[in-house]
Amino acid sequence: MTNHWIDFKNTDCAIIIGSNAAENHPMSFKWLDKAREERGAKIISIDPRFTRTSSRADIYAPLRPGTDIALFGGFIKYVLDNNLYHHEYLVKYTNAAFLINEGFDFKDGLFTGYDEANRRYDQSIWSYQTDEAGTVIKDETLQHPRTVFQLLKKHFARYDADTVSKVIGMPLEKFQEVARTFGATGAEDKAGTILYAMGTTQHTVGTQNVRVYAVLQLLLGNIGRAGGGINALRGEANVQGSTDMALLFDTLPGYLASPMAVPEHADLTSYNAKETPASGYWVNKPKFMVSLLKAFWGSAANPDNDFAYHYLPKRRPDKNYSHIGLFEALHDKVIKGMLVFGQNPAVGGPNSNKEHHAMENLDWLVVADLFETETAAFWKAPGVTSANIKTEVFLLPAANSYEKDGSITNSGRWIQWRYKAVPPRGQAKSDLWIVDRLTKRLKSLYQDSLLAKDQPIKNLYWNFGSGEPDAGKVAREVNGYYVDTGRQVELFSKLAQDGSTACGNWIMSGMYPPEGNLAQSRDNKDNGLGSYLGWAYAWPANRRILYNRSSAKPDGTPWPGQREVIWWNNIAGKWVGNDVPDFNVTLNPSDIGGTNPFIMRPEGLAGLFANLNEGPFPEHYEPYESPVKNLLSSIELNPVVKIWDANMNSKGGVDRYPVVATTYRLTEHYQSGAMTRNQPWLVELVPSLVVEMSPTLANARGIKNGDKVKVVSARGEVEGYAMVTGRLKSLFVNGRSVEQIGLPWHFGHQGLATGSSANRLTAHIGDGNTMMPEYKVFLCDVRRV
Ligand SMILES: Nc1nc2c(c(=O)[nH]1)N[C@H]1C(S)=C(S)[C@@H](COP(=O)(O)OP(=O)(O)OC[C@H]3O[C@@H](n4cnc5c(=O)[nH]c(N)nc54)[C@H](O)[C@@H]3O)O[C@H]1N2
Ligand SMILES: Nc1nc2c(c(=O)[nH]1)N[C@H]1C(S)=C(S)[C@@H](COP(=O)(O)OP(=O)(O)OC[C@H]3O[C@@H](n4cnc5c(=O)[nH]c(N)nc54)[C@H](O)[C@@H]3O)O[C@H]1N2
Ligand SMILES: [Mo]
Numbered sequence: 001m002t003n004h005w006i007d008f009k010n011t012d013c014a015i016i017i018g019s020n021a022a023e024n025h026p027m028s029f030k031w032l033d034k035a036r037e038e039r040g041a042k043i044i045s046i047d048p049r050f051t052r053t054s055s056r057a058d059i060y061a062p063l064r065p066g067t068d069i070a071l072f073g074g075f076i077k078y079v080l081d082n083n084l085y086h087h088e089y090l091v092k093y094t095n096a097a098f099l100i101n102e103g104f105d106f107k108d109g110l111f112t113g114y115d116e117a118n119r120r121y122d123q124s125i126w127s128y129q130t131d132e133a134g135t136v137i138k139d140e141t142l143q144h145p146r147t148v149f150q151l152l153k154k155h156f157a158r159y160d161a162d163t164v165s166k167v168i169g170m171p172l173e174k175f176q177e178v179a180r181t182f183g184a185t186g187a188e189d190k191a192g193t194i195l196y197a198m199g200t201t202q203h204t205v206g207t208q209n210v211r212v213y214a215v216l217q218l219l220l221g222n223i224g225r226a227g228g229g230i231n232a233l234r235g236e237a238n239v240q241g242s243t244d245m246a247l248l249f250d251t252l253p254g255y256l257a258s259p260m261a262v263p264e265h266a267d268l269t270s271y272n273a274k275e276t277p278a279s280g281y282w283v284n285k286p287k288f289m290v291s292l293l294k295a296f297w298g299s300a301a302n303p304d305n306d307f308a309y310h311y312l313p314k315r316r317p318d319k320n321y322s323h324i325g326l327f328e329a330l331h332d333k334v335i336k337g338m339l340v341f342g343q344n345p346a347v348g349g350p351n352s353n354k355e356h357h358a359m360e361n362l363d364w365l366v367v368a369d370l371f372e373t374e375t376a377a378f379w380k381a382p383g384v385t386s387a388n389i390k391t392e393v394f395l396l397p398a399a400n401s402y403e404k405d406g407s408i409t410n411s412g413r414w415i416q417w418r419y420k421a422v423p424p425r426g427q428a429k430s431d432l433w434i435v436d437r438l439t440k441r442l443k444s445l446y447q448d449s450l451l452a453k454d455q456p457i458k459n460l461y462w463n464f465g466s467g468e469p470d471a472g473k474v475a476r477e478v479n480g481y482y483v484d485t486g487r488q489v490e491l492f493s494k495l496a497q498d499g500s501t502a503c504g505n506w507i508m509s510g511m512y513p514p515e516g517n518l519a520q521s522r523d524n525k526d527n528g529l530g531s532y533l534g535w536a537y538a539w540p541a542n543r544r545i546l547y548n549r550s551s552a553k554p555d556g557t558p559w560p561g562q563r564e565v566i567w568w569n570n571i572a573g574k575w576v577g578n579d580v581p582d583f584n585v586t587l588n589p590s591d592i593g594g595t596n597p598f599i600m601r602p603e604g605l606a607g608l609f610a611n612l613n614e615g616p617f618p619e620h621y622e623p624y625e626s627p628v629k630n631l632l633s634s635i636e637l638n639p640v641v642k643i644w645d646a647n648m649n650s651k652g653g654v655d656r657y658p659v660v661a662t663t664y665r666l667t668e669h670y671q672s673g674a675m676t677r678n679q680p681w682l683v684e685l686v687p688s689l690v691v692e693m694s695p696t697l698a699n700a701r702g703i704k705n706g707d708k709v710k711v712v713s714a715r716g717e718v719e720g721y722a723m724v725t726g727r728l729k730s731l732f733v734n735g736r737s738v739e740q741i742g743l744p745w746h747f748g749h750q751g752l753a754t755g756s757s758a759n760r761l762t763a764h765i766g767d768g769n770t771m772m773p774e775y776k777v778f779l780c781d782v783r784r785v
Contacts, residue, residue: 002229002546003193004412004538006530009034010227010563013185013192015178017046018068018199018209018776022053023667025233025411028195029056031530035227042181046071047199048662049692049742050727061178064731064738065662065777066203066623067168070632071175072212073159073620078179079219080153084186086221090142092554092595094218094606096149097138099129104616106155109633111615119640123611136603148609152215155617158632167620167631169731169738186220189561191227198235199664202776204624204638207769211610212618218606224550224582224597226529226563234411236671237401241409244507244539245478248770249321252312253478253505256289261314268309280602287495287506294502295477298461303499311456320642322771323349324764328644330358337364341431342398346374346381347672347748350773352759353716354648356381360389368396368434373674374748374757381749396434399424404432406471407511407519412544415511416536417519436462436469472517478504479512488514491541511537518542529563529578542580547606549575549583549597556589613640613768624765625714625779627654627738640768649764652714657779659697660740661711663758669746677751689720689747689755691782697739698724701783708785711743711761713778718743718756719785741782745775 008014008031021028035041045057054060063071079085090096103125105112113122128136129146142149161179165172185192194217200209214223214230222228234240239247246253257275259265264274272286293307301308319325327349329335338359349355359365359378367376372395374381379389401408403424409415424430439462446454464473480489480503492509495501503509511518523534531544538544545551548565552558556568556575566577568589575581587594596604609616621638622630630636643649668686669676676682691709703709705724710717720743730737747755761780766773 001231001234001411001413002223003226003231004414004530004544005410006031006532007226007229007412007545008032008193008195008231009038009530010191011035011041011193012039012190012227013042013044013182014195015044015046015182015192016053016057016195017213018201019195019197019233020047020051020053020199020664021195021197021233022056023051024197024665028233044178044181046178048728048731048740049664050729052667059174059177059181061170061174062729062731064167064169064733065199065660065740066205066626067620068200068203068209069205069212069618070159070164070167070620071170072209072216073156073618074161074164074175075179075182075216076152076212076219077156077159078161078176079183079186079216080156082183084183085219086186086188088554089221089550090149090219090608091140093221093224093550093597094148094608095128095603096147096152096608097140097142098148098603098609099137099139099144099146100148100151100609101125101127101129102146103127104151106615106617106619109619109621109630109635110639114639116639119642121613121615121640126609126611126616152608152617155619159620163631166734169733171732183220185222185228188221188559191225191561191563192217192220192222193228193231195231195233197233199662199776201232201767201770201772202774203772204641204765204767204774205614205618205621206767206772207612208614208618208638211612215608215618218608221550221559223606224545224547224565225559226545226551226565229545232411237410238408240411240413241407241415244409245505249325250315252289252292254288254292254507256285256292259309259312259314261316265314268306271309277602280604281599282602284492284495287497287501288492288503290497290499291480291495291501291503291506294483294499295480295504296461297456297459298502300455300459300461301499307499308456308459311459320771322766324644324766324771324773327355327358328648328764330355330361331645331648333361336362338362338366340365340367340369340375341434342369344369344373344375344672344674344748346378347674347745347757347759350759350762350775351648351715351764352757352762354764355759356384358648360391362391364392364394366394366396368398368431369674370398370400370428371674371678372750373672374750377750397426397428398434399428399430403428404430404471406432407475409539413538414536415508415519415539417517430469432464432469432471432474436464474504475512475517475519477502478508480504480506480509488512490514507539510541511539527578529565531579533580543582544579546582547597547599548579548581549595549599552589554589554595614638623777624763624774625652625657625777627658627660627779628733631734638768641765642771644764650714651763652779654779657713657781658739659780659782660738661713661761661778661780662740662742662776663745663762664742666744666746669744671746672757673746673748673751673753676746677748677753680752683751683753686746687753689718689743689758690723691720692723692725692728692742693782694728694730694739695724695726696730696737697741697782698722700739703782703784709782710785711741711780711782713761713763713780715763716760718758718760720755722784741780
C-alpha cells in the first residue's frame with residue numbers, strides 16, 4: 001500500500017476492484033464507512049460477481065474476468081478527453097512532460113523492440129530524449145507529440161467507451177457513471193483511492209493491471225495524498241512482512257535483486273554497478289547490500305573477500321524458481337527435496353493435479369504445519385497408490401501465531417509486535433525454533449569442511465540464543481547494528497558500505513533503535529489524519545503515506561481539501577506536518593530537486609511512462625484461455641509471458657469449454673482450508689464445494705439449485721453443488737452473451753470437510769513480470785452429474 005488502512009477514512013471516492021474487501025479484508029470497511037459518513041464518500045465495486053462488497057457499495061459495475069486494462073484504458077481516455085486530469089501535478093510530479101526517443105512506437109498490440117523468438121523486448125529503445133549534456137528534454141506545455149503525455153493519449157485513443165464496453169461486457173451507462181464519479185477526484189481538493197487484491201494480480205497481465213490503476217491515479221493527482229493512493233490489500237496476516245523478507249525467488253531482503261549467474265553480477269563491484277542507478281534514493285543500494293552481507297556472514301564478510309558476495313547463490317538466467325517454475329522442476333526431477341513451511345501447494349497451487357504428481361518425484365519432503373495438510377498427505381490422496389511412491393515425508397508440528405512472539409507487517413507496512421499468549425501444545429515448536437535447530441545442526445555437520453561450497457553454511461553468522469531462540473534478537477539483526485560496538489543503528493541512513501554496519505533488512509531499519517523495539521509502541525494519540533505515529537512502526541522510517549511530498553503543491557503548501565499531510569515551514573526551514581516526510585526534510589521547495597516527490601525513482605518523478613516487461617504503457621491482451629478474440633489488436637496473449645511445457649499445461653478452447661470461470665474466497669473458509677476445514681463449526685457453515693452460476697446458464701444446462709454438478713477444464717474436473725444465483729450474470733461481450741461461473745478453492749482431501757480443489761482446473765501460466773499464476777480466469781464447462 002502507498003497509504004494505510006486508517007487512511008481510507010480520508011477518501012472522497014474509493015474504487016474496490018479485484019477485491020472482495022468486505023469479506024476478505026473486513027477491517028477496510030470500518031474506515032470506508034467512516035469516509036462515507038464523514039465526507040460523503042462514494043464507494044464503487046467492480047467485480048465479475050455481485051459480492052458482499054458490491055452490496056455495500058454505492059455503485060456496482062460488472063466486468064468480464066481478465067479485462068481490467070481495457071476498462072482502465074477506457075477511464076484514462078475519458079479523463080483525458082474530458083480534461084479531468086490534474087494538470088499541475090502531472091507537469092511537476094510525473095514524467096508527463098518528458099520527450100521519448102523516436103525509436104519508441106506501438107503498432108497492433110506490440111511496442112518496438114519485440115523479439116518474437118525469445119518472447120521479450122529490448123527495453124533500451126523505450127528511453128527519454130536527452131540533450132548533449134545528458135539532460136532529459138521536456139515540454140511543460142505537454143503539446144510536443146513526443147511527450148509522454150501525448151504518447152499516452154495516442155496509446156489509449158483506441159480505448160473509446162463503446163469498444164471497451166464491448167470488450168469487458170460492462171453496460172455503457174455503468175462505464176460512464178464510474179468514469180464520471182471517480183474522474184471527479186482529479187479536482188485539486190478531492191482525493192480518490194483504489195483498493196485492489198487478487199482479482200487484479202492473478203492474471204497473465206497482473207502487473208500491468210496494477211500499472212494501469214497507477215497511471216489513472218497519477219493523471220488524477222491522487223498519489224502521495226491522504227485518502228488517495230494505490231492500495232494492495234495483502235493476503236495472509238504477514239504476507240507483506242514475508243515479501244519484505246525475501247519470500248520471492250528473485251529478491252534478497254529489502255527488495256535488493258538476488259544475484260544471477262551472469263557477468264554483470266560476477267562480483268560485488270559489478271553487481272553494484274549494474275544494480276545502482278545514477279540518481280534517486282537507490283544510489284545508497286551498495287550500503288544496504290554490504291550491510292546485509294555483514295548480517296549474514298559477520299566477520300567472514302570483509303573488504304578483502306568482497307564481503308563474501310561469492311557465498312550468495314546465483315540464479316541461472318534460464319531458470320525460474322517462482323511457484324510455477326519450482327513445480328515444473330519437481331515434475332522434471334531436477335529438485336530432489338523440499339521444505340514446506342506454512343504452505344499447502346497441493347491445494348493452493350495452479351493445476352494442482354499435476355503438482356500433486358510432481359511431488360511424487362521427490363526423495364524427501366518436510367512439512368512444518370499446524371495440521372497434516374494435503375501437501376503432507378499427498379501420498380494418500382484418493383486415487384493414488386501409496387506403495388508406488390518412494391518419497392520420505394516428515395511432518396513437523398508447528399506452533400501457531402498465538403503460541404510464539406514475533407512481528408507481523410500489515411498491508412499498510414506497519415510492523416507490529418505480537419506476544420506469545422499460550423505455550424504450544426504437544427510437541428509443536430515455533431518456526432524459529434525449527435529453523436534455528438536445523439541451521440545449528442547443518443553448521444555442526446559442516447564445521448570441519450574445507451570445501452568452498454560449504455563455507456557459506458560454516459561461516460553463517462547465527463546468534464539467536466542457545467536454548468529457545470529469541471525473536472527479539474532476530475528483530476535487532478533485521479534493524480541493524482554497528483559492528484564494532486554492537487549498538488543498534490538509529491535508521492538505514494546510518495548504514496555504510498565499508499563493512500562497519502550490519503543490517504538484515506534496510507527497509508525495516510529504524511524499527512529497533514537503541515531506545516527499544518518500536519514495533520511494540522502502543523501510543524494511540526492521533527492528530528486527526530489517522531497517522532498514529534506512536535503506534536507500531538511503519539517502514540520506511542515510520543512513514544505512513546509514501547511519496548507524501550506530493551500531498552503539497554510545488555510551493556510547499558498543501559492542496560486544498562482539509563487533509564494536510566506535510567508542508568514546508570519557512571521559519572523552521574524544514575518540512576513538518578502529520579506524517580514523517582518521505583523527502584529530504586530540509587530541502588526547500590525552491591531548491592533543485594525540491595519538487596521531486598518520487599525519491600525512489602532516478603528522475604524523482606512518477607513514471608506515467610515506465611518500463612515493465614510488456615512495455616511502458618499497459619495494453620489489453622486476452623487471458624491464456626479466452627472466449628473471444630482480442631478486439632483491440634491482433635495479439636491475443638501477453639507477448640512476454642512464459643509458456644510452460646504443454647505436459648503441465650494443456651490449453652482448452654471455447655468450442656469445448658465455452659464458460660468463463662473464476663476462483664475466489666469465502667468468509668467462512670481460509671485459503672487452502674487447512675485451518676478452517678478442521679474446525680467443526682466452520683465446516684458446518686460451508687461443508688462442501690459450491691459452484692455459483694447464473695439462472696440462464698443453469699437453465700441451459702438443466703441444472704437446479706443444489707444439484708450436484710461437474711466442472712471440467714482442459715486440466716481436470718471437480719464436483720460440487722450448484723448455487724444458482726442472480727449475483728452472477730451472463731455478460732454481453734462483443735455482441736454475444738458469455739456465461740461465467742465462480743468457485744471457491746478452499747477444498748482438498750484432508751480435514752473434516754473434503755472436496756475437490758478448484759485448482760484441478762487452473763492452468764500453469766503466470767504473469768509476465770511476477771509469474772503470479774492466472775488463477776482468476778480460465779475456460780470450462782459445467783454439467784449435471
Ligand atoms: N475469509 C477469508 N479471508 C481472506 C482469505 C481467505 O481465504 N478467507 N485469504 C486472504 C488472502 S491470502 C488473500 S490474498 C486475500 C485475497 O482477497 P481478495 O482478492 O478479495 O480475494 P478473492 O475472493 O480471491 O478475489 C477477489 C475478487 O476478484 C474477483 N475477480 C475475479 N476475476 C477478476 C478479474 O479479472 N478482474 C477483477 N477486477 N476482479 C476479478 C472475484 O470475483 C472476487 O470477488 O484475502 C485474505 N483474506
Ligand atoms: N485457484 C486459486 N488458487 C489460489 C488463490 C486463488 O485466489 N485461487 N490464491 C492464492 C493465494 S493469494 C495464496 S496466499 C495462496 C495460499 O496458499 P497456501 O499458503 O498454500 O495456503 P494456506 O492455507 O494459507 O497455507 C498455510 C498453511 O500454514 C499453516 N500454518 C498456519 N500458521 C502457521 C505457523 O505459524 N507456522 C507454520 N509452519 N504453519 C502455519 C496452515 O495450517 C496452512 O496449512 O493460494 C493461492 N492459490
Ligand atoms: Mo494471498
